[in-house]
Amino acid sequence: MSGDEGTGLVAVAVDADVCIGGGQCEMLEEATFVLDDDTMISSVTGSGKLPRARAELVIDRCPGRAISIVGSE
Numbered sequence: 719m720s721g722d723e724g725t726g727l728v729a730v731a732v733d734a735d736v737c738i739g740g741g742q743c744e745m746l747e748e749a750t751f752v753l754d755d756d757t758m759i760s761s762v763t764g765s766g767k768l769p770r771a772r773a774e775l776v777i778d779r780c781p782g783r784a785i786s787i788v789g790s791e
């Protein structure tokens with residue numbers, strides 16, 4: 719039994735080419751996503767890691783479908 723479903727940390731990334739701004743990701747996880755003041759495009763900041771369940775929530779709320787999981791521990 720792995721025991722990490724929903725709790726294990728995963729690394730997330732933003733595809734700047736499809737991010738449409740708006741900042742849902744930053745509102746949900748302000749330590750992980752930051753919107754550029756000029757372009758209003760999001761990028762990952764800090765460790766770029768979130769508990770899997772939080773990452774999946776932010777991915778689900780992203781209107782541009784710009785966020786993805788790129789690795790896990």
Ligand code: SF4
Nearest residue numbers: 737738741743780782
């Ligand atoms: S929620 Fe998605 S579309 Fe909106 S700013 Fe974040 S990455 Fe971009």
